[in-house]
Amino acid sequence: MKIPEKMQAVHLNNHGGQFVVRAVLVPRPKQGEVLVKMAAAPINPSDLQRIRSISAEQDLSTFIPGIEGSGMVVAAGKGMLPKLWLGKRVACSAVYPSSGTWAKYMVTSASYCFPIPKAISDEQGSMLLVNPMTAVAFFDIILSDKHKAIVNSAAAGALGTMIRILGNKYNIPVINVVRDERQANMLLADGAQYVLKLSDKAFTGQLHLLTHELKATLALDPISGSHTQQILEALPYGGTVIVYGNLSASDQGPSLRPLLLENKKLHGFYLGNWMKDKGLLKTVRNLIRVRQLLKNDLKITIQNRFPLDKVQLAIDTYLNNMTGGKVLLIPECNETVRYSSTTLSERV
Template sequence: MKAVVFEQFGEPSEVLRVRDVPIPEPGPGEVRVRMIASPVNPSDLLVVRGRYGVLPSLPSTPGFEGVGVVDKVGSGLLGWLVKGKRVTVINHKGGNWAEYAVIPARQARPVAQDIPDEQVASFFVNPATVLAMARHVLAVPKGEWLLQSAAGSVLGRMMIKLGRHDGFKTLNVVRRREAMAELQAMGADAVISSSDGPIADQVRKIVGSEGVKYAIDPVGGETGTGVFQSLAPDARMLVYGTLSQQPLQIDPRLMIAGKRIVEGFWLGHWMRERSIPSALRLFREIANLIRADVLATEIGKSFPIDAIGDAVREAEQVGRHGKVLLQTGSR
């Protein structure tokens, strides 16, 4: 089969290659999926660069999520329950940028046929992260402000739509002023640009001198620090990425005096704490919100697996709209 492989960490467009490799065989409790498509996510590219929290041994194939059809199963009941079905392919070790992938049977989740393949391909990482942070971890009440950085990202846009749906207000930080009007047009309650001055000053002009009670940040560095400085006493901030590769600068006096809480969020850790019924409820929530166009992924360009270099370059274009998909097969 064809698979995207990297033998050393580095820039994705330079180190990723398409190789002919043996088709994998499922072991006990595993299934093999004939892949249809997989998105190019920021987390995938961080792995290739060697900057993700957990790194594979090399050589390796990227790809944490995707869509495909289960074509072979190992021993165990769960595998037989999904054999022949189209599933969202949750691959916590990576490996979906290939024509076939082997995953634990419990990570192959059938999705209703009325949801298109391209939405199933991006069914998990962004939609589940948005729901988990807003509804389950922070539990943002109706009418409250949620401050988020990187608001122009696919995930950021989903959060704006979820805010409109659930009744909380979003205060959105972007780098480029050109993105402000677009986010406002899609329902953002307020948008600020980090290029227009300190984030905390701009935030308090909108919400008042106390600041915001809920915030999320995938950037770190100066942006994440500005988000932290915007917090009200008794506020809670989730850090779910390090796009800047720079640390937060946190004044401990603000944490001590105001009881502000800053904590990390990693979807994989959060999901492992969920029971099977809880996980199934989450997937039903996601499916219903995709149907309602709340957590539907905006899809950008698609590339065949042989054009992996073009795919990763497109995925990192500044101002790009929509998720880039890698087409690894067909139904």
Template sequence: MTGLPATMTAIDPAAPGGPEVLVSLERPVPKPGAGEVLVKVAAAGVNRPDVAQRLGLYPPPPGAPTIPGLEVAGEVVAVGDAVDSAVVGQKVCALVSGGGYAEYCVAPYGQCLPVPAPLDMVEAAALPETFFTVWSNLFQRGGAREGDTVLVHGGTGGIGTAAILLGKVFGLTVIVTAGSDEKCARAREVGAAHAINYKTQDFVEEIKRIAPGGAAVVLDLIGGDYVPRNLSCLAEEGRHVSIAAQLGPKAEISLWPIMARRLTLTGSLLRPRSVEFKTHLAEDLERDVWPHLAAGRISPIIDSTFPLVRAADAHRRMEGNDHVGKIVLEV
């Protein structure tokens, strides 16, 4: 890798802990393997799994860097075997299994997407983790299609705002939950048809009022005792898609409504999936979603940006639960 430095600034905590463990240090610049590219990182998205990893609750999958960060945007500066050297110089955003909190990051080329023309690098870095997740789970696994009503918990986070945006361009009626009247108002500004303050309203009763027939899909990040309540919100043939479990992974449910209304319970984790799966997902996004970004019909909601060396403050912002949209590190 001629002309590139041997070392880089990165965030690579030695042990689990609070935000204070996210200090910058020197690490070797990684080398791309077969099918991979090296990206000079301009910006990196911050996500809930990064916080879980920092706390020691979500270790990187085998072979992934210990440096956190699941999405980056920047310029391709080197390629591994089986990647055409003509891609050097391309501006891309990429989904990665780790390594994003650094000046350089390796990404499978199949998981790279072009930066849509209207977006800057901060906005591009806010796309991969949430858009891959929402497309895979709400649209593919959950089968949401034009005309459907869907319920999305965590409506003002990265996943929630991405679901609202994609729902807007694909003809969904998106109902979200959020933790304050101010957040509910912001969710409606982003494009949610309805927003329910889960601290002052019973979302099950609100769904019965707003959508008496029930929701076609529930996209759930909460788990725990939300699951049986979510099932009460589903229409016949409805799909419950779990993608996180902030209240815990265990739930007690009755099988009768599942059988009587022919409900489907499913879910997924994106990070452990194969490069082949994520490559196909990237191809689907480039075909079906990227034209909407390129045309300026939607763009990611950015809550705040922090320099890489202030990653601890970015995590504090996320753990404070006051953010709306994505938190991004600028490198």
């Protein structure tokens, strides 16, 4: 395949976060690396978090956003793994801060790529690494720590939906916490059994009752701030809260009272660390599990697709309605692709 000299890539124009698309040289893979021709890349909360937290010292001329995506390996550096992936469709993750998926091409470590089978589309594959792997990691924890039921906050989002689906699959009752009536109705229509609304004045009392009734000893919390305090208080004696995101963008930590007096635990979770702790073999086994789940069980809704030069519109669309589904950046995007909003499972 002929690789062009230059490509389009999303950059930040300034540290305030204004995006521009620049024509830059297509990077060449070194030892252990591959060049991926990008097919699709989602906008995830972690991408926006990373963009927001860029330090004033960081050189913006080399920074391309985008953590995960999918594409075709079109060139390989030295090494067994790069050669193995050459010509394959892969789900891939960027090496921070030297590469990013919001571009036509990306060089990344071959060990950050995982082949995707025919049954999984490029779009579905582009979201394979972060959320589905996290959902699988959570169920590894839930099952090995023998939790009888769990609390799932921000349950109407992509990862919250996966947690709900896997709860059904593994027979673990899930108490779904959503923002409002609209999201609650959405989940109830989708067959969810336990749904609580943050907007409900009686929320805290309802959560307390339900966690005790179902013996829900684990809560998964991507909201953090005062919400962490609410769920820590509501869990039964000895319960654990895992904070894995900061959707509320709050700096506020919970009070230590439930930890000191009720033997409760507060943990953080970051997928990269979890995978490192589990080791390569277990990570590969989990990736195979994720691929299987994406073929059969998990569904990720896509609300829209945009070309790279519409990145700001893509982000605005996503932030305007995160529950509406993922927004993808597609380098070869045309109008037909862009407006065909579907769920991934329908496209397989």
